[in-house]
Amino acid sequence: MKTITLSHGSGGILMHDLIKDLFIKNLDNPFLNKLGDAAFIKSEAKKLAYTTDSFVIKPLFFPGGDIGKLSVCGTVNDLAVSGAMPKYLSCGMILEDGFSYASLEKITISIRDTCKAAGVNIVTGDFKVVEKGAIDGIFINTSGIGEVFKNQEIAISRIKPGDKIIISGTIGDHAASILLAREELKFKARISSDCSPLNKFVSSIICRGIKFMRDPTRGGLATTLNEISLASGYNIAIEEKNIPIKKSVRALCEILGFDPLYMANEGKLIAIVSKDYAGSILSKMKKHSLGKNARIIGVVGKEKDKRVYLKTQSGGLRILDMITGEQFPRIC
Amino acid sequence: MKYIDEFRNLDIAKKLYRLINKEAKDLCQVNFMEVCGTHTMAVERFGIRRLLPENVRLISGPGCPVCVTPKNYIDKAIALAAIDDIIVFSFGDMLKVPGTDSSLLKQRPSGKVKIVYSAMDAAMFAENNKDKKIVFLGIGFETTVPTVAASIKYAKKKRLKNFFVYSGHKIMPPAMKLLAGDERVNIKGFLCPAHVSAIIGIKSYNEISRKYNIPCVIAGFEPLDILQSILMLVRQVKLNMAKVENQYNRVVKAQGNVKALHLIDEVFSVNDSEWRGIGVILKSGLILKKSYADFDAEKNIDFPYIKTSVDKGCICGSVLKGIKTPLDCKLFSKKCNPSNPHGACMVSSEGTCAAYYRYRK
Numbered sequence: 001m002k003t004i005t006l007s008h009g010s011g012g013i014l015m016h017d018l019i020k021d022l023f024i025k026n027l028d029n030p031f032l033n034k035l036g037d038a039a040f041i042k043s044e045a046k047k048l049a050y051t052t053d054s055f056v057i058k059p060l061f062f063p064g065g066d067i068g069k070l071s072v073c074g075t076v077n078d079l080a081v082s083g084a085m086p087k088y089l090s091c092g093m094i095l096e097d098g099f100s101y102a103s104l105e106k107i108t109i110s111i112r113d114t115c116k117a118a119g120v121n122i123v124t125g126d127f128k129v130v131e132k133g134a135i136d137g138i139f140i141n142t143s144g145i146g147e148v149f150k151n152q153e154i155a156i157s158r159i160k161p162g163d164k165i166i167i168s169g170t171i172g173d174h175a176a177s178i179l180l181a182r183e184e185l186k187f188k189a190r191i192s193s194d195c196s197p198l199n200k201f202v203s204s205i206i207c208r209g210i211k212f213m214r215d216p217t218r219g220g221l222a223t224t225l226n227e228i229s230l231a232s233g234y235n236i237a238i239e240e241k242n243i244p245i246k247k248s249v250r251a252l253c254e255i256l257g258f259d260p261l262y263m264a265n266e267g268k269l270i271a272i273v274s275k276d277y278a279g280s281i282l283s284k285m286k287k288h289s290l291g292k293n294a295r296i297i298g299v300v301g302k303e304k305d306k307r308v309y310l311k312t313q314s315g316g317l318r319i320l321d322m323i324t325g326e327q328f329p330r331i332c
Numbered sequence: 333m334k335y336i337d338e339f340r341n342l343d344i345a346k347k348l349y350r351l352i353n354k355e356a357k358d359l360c361q362v363n364f365m366e367v368c369g370t371h372t373m374a375v376e377r378f379g380i381r382r383l384l385p386e387n388v389r390l391i392s393g394p395g396c397p398v399c400v401t402p403k404n405y406i407d408k409a410i411a412l413a414a415i416d417d418i419i420v421f422s423f424g425d426m427l428k429v430p431g432t433d434s435s436l437l438k439q440r441p442s443g444k445v446k447i448v449y450s451a452m453d454a455a456m457f458a459e460n461n462k463d464k465k466i467v468f469l470g471i472g473f474e475t476t477v478p479t480v481a482a483s484i485k486y487a488k489k490k491r492l493k494n495f496f497v498y499s500g501h502k503i504m505p506p507a508m509k510l511l512a513g514d515e516r517v518n519i520k521g522f523l524c525p526a527h528v529s530a531i532i533g534i535k536s537y538n539e540i541s542r543k544y545n546i547p548c549v550i551a552g553f554e555p556l557d558i559l560q561s562i563l564m565l566v567r568q569v570k571l572n573m574a575k576v577e578n579q580y581n582r583v584v585k586a587q588g589n590v591k592a593l594h595l596i597d598e599v600f601s602v603n604d605s606e607w608r609g610i611g612v613i614l615k616s617g618l619i620l621k622k623s624y625a626d627f628d629a630e631k632n633i634d635f636p637y638i639k640t641s642v643d644k645g646c647i648c649g650s651v652l653k654g655i656k657t658p659l660d661c662k663l664f665s666k667k668c669n670p671s672n673p674h675g676a677c678m679v680s681s682e683g684t685c686a687a688y689y690r691y692r693k
Contacts (some may be wrong), residue, residue, distance in 0.1 A: 316345075
């Protein structure tokens with residue numbers, strides 16, 4: 001099996017060939033191809049958004065995606081929900097000595113395909129190899145620059161009582177997919193991650209009526225709503241019966257005692273929208289493939305207790321707290 | 333989803349809330365205990381507590397197995413994971429429960445603490461990795477014990493020399509009797525565990541209802557099950573009755589699960605056992621029988637000496653009995669909080685103390 005060794009990271013011919021044969025070949029674009037110490041980029045935009053994210057997921061490949069796709073989506077989505085059109089990405093990889101070349105190629109091709117889908121370029125990069133055992137396989141960091149949409153202000157300070165809360169689709173798919181792909185729990189079901197770049201979806205819906213957006217990744221819908229409630233100062237009330245959840249994800253959660261409200265998503269966004277625009281924004285979302293299951297799930301309240309309330313399917317009322325650590329299967 | 337959505341039906345739930353309110357109208361303050369941890373979870377998850385009339389209060393019982401596992405057990409499990417050729421396998425929710433200085437969760441990055449969904453997965457891992465010693469943390473009540481017993485029988489059949497169970501198993505009725513038997517106890521009814529009852533049947537509760545004059549209703553885990561069971565308890569209190577009723581009769585049979593009971597009896601025998609926050613309860617624990625001693629972690633592995641700190645001042649037992657509230661406890665919210673829990677009532681995120689802490693914030 002062809003593997004990546006410490007020599008590939010040493011700056012010699014091996015590294016040169018790897019960059020040329022793998023990275024330049026696949027990620028091909030005029031910025032990266034120059035192989036300069038820095039990429040020179042231009043922008044007409046008055047305001048830029050800049051973000052970074054690191055990816056250490058296990059397993060590296062899972063139904064619906066892999067670490068490559070995830071590393072592009074993560075950064076693209078952070079820019080998109082901030083109200084910016086992502087343009088330029090950097091990509092830094094740290095690999096463990098002995099990592100399979102075929103896997104690296106698969107990951108690189110996945111980065112290429114996701115960049116294409118999102119309409120962004122990797123314009124600069126870095127590649128390091130560390131001793132065996134120093135890391136687990138491969139870690140990737142990406143950062144991204146996006147051009148902020150003109151005349152659109154996405155700001156938590158715009159949130160006011162009465163605003164509606166929209167979720168763009170089914171929740172928990174990514175976390176459920178990873179849970180099954182780890183194969184620690186012997187379930188035969190296959191659930192696909194929702195991992196996808198959201199920027200084109202966002203540009204199809206962006207308007208004045210959207211006050212704030214966030215992608216509910218780690219910690220899921222409940223944690224993100226708590227962050228929004230804390231930062232805006234208002235309480236939030238959502239209705240369980242309106243929250244879209246795939247049957248397979250729900251069944252898995254029922255068996256394991258997991259709460260899908262706290263499970264990670266990688267291709268969903270929460271939008272806080274002014275109530276007069278909620279209907280039209282929802283129908284715009286539904287026209288896009290990434291928003292076809294979008295639903296209005298709740299409303300921003302008047303109270304300033306900074307809490308998130310869930311009205312349950314059977315009529316009860318529950319406070320949705322921030323999660324403490326990760327969820328585990330319960331014995332009871 | 334079939335078998336779930338029909339038991340969460342809003343219209344029926346509303347009817348039940350109305351009936352509970354109507355029937356409880358003239359009652360004084362009544363405390364009902366939901367004995368089982370899964371009931372506590374469900375009550376919290378479906379937001380049931382807030383919709384009950386003010387005079388009907390639910391108290392969380394000792395039926396969360398990981399919460400009542402003593403600190404010393406967790407300290408020992410952590411120490412086991414530090415031994416070179418041992419890998420510790422556990423149910424997931426054990427990992428967060430704190431010992432004296434650490435938790436299994438903090439030890440997990442070493443790769444020597446693994447989560448399984450069934451004890452059989454651990455036994456099979458042992459079969460495929462004979463160079464390692466596998467210790468399964470046997471935690472849980474009558475519901476999980478038969479599955480652990482089955483894994484031990486499997487290990488015997490396969491003549492595994494590297495599979496051991498560290499038994500912290502407990503049984504429910506002695507704890508309920510202890511709570512019911514305290515003359516200061518302020519519990520007017522038990523919501524009896526669903527799945528434990530599916531194994532042990534209904535006769536164990538007869539003694540509790542007769543001897544201590546406390547109504548018992550075996551309740552399912554869905555919101556409508558719980559609401560209907562609360563209504564049944566309210567009606568018994570109103571009529572001054574104390575009998576055992578089986579709301580969860582779609583699963584729980586009078587004689588229980590005879591096959592599972594035989595399995596428990598074949599592999600385990602009863603001993604005294606310590607419950608976190610409550611103390612030692614006579615004949616409330618299970619240890620491996622002599623005929624299965626080869627798989628008993630405590631008999632085959634040299635446990636390192638562990639010093640477990642003692643939680644002085646914890647009044648978890650009285651909170652569980654409804655005699656005291658968390659506010660009466662000197663440790664509450666100071667020394668004892670969700671990040672550093674002492675008794676079982678704070679360990680469980682839905683325990684009485686944890687709930688008090690959360691809603692007082």
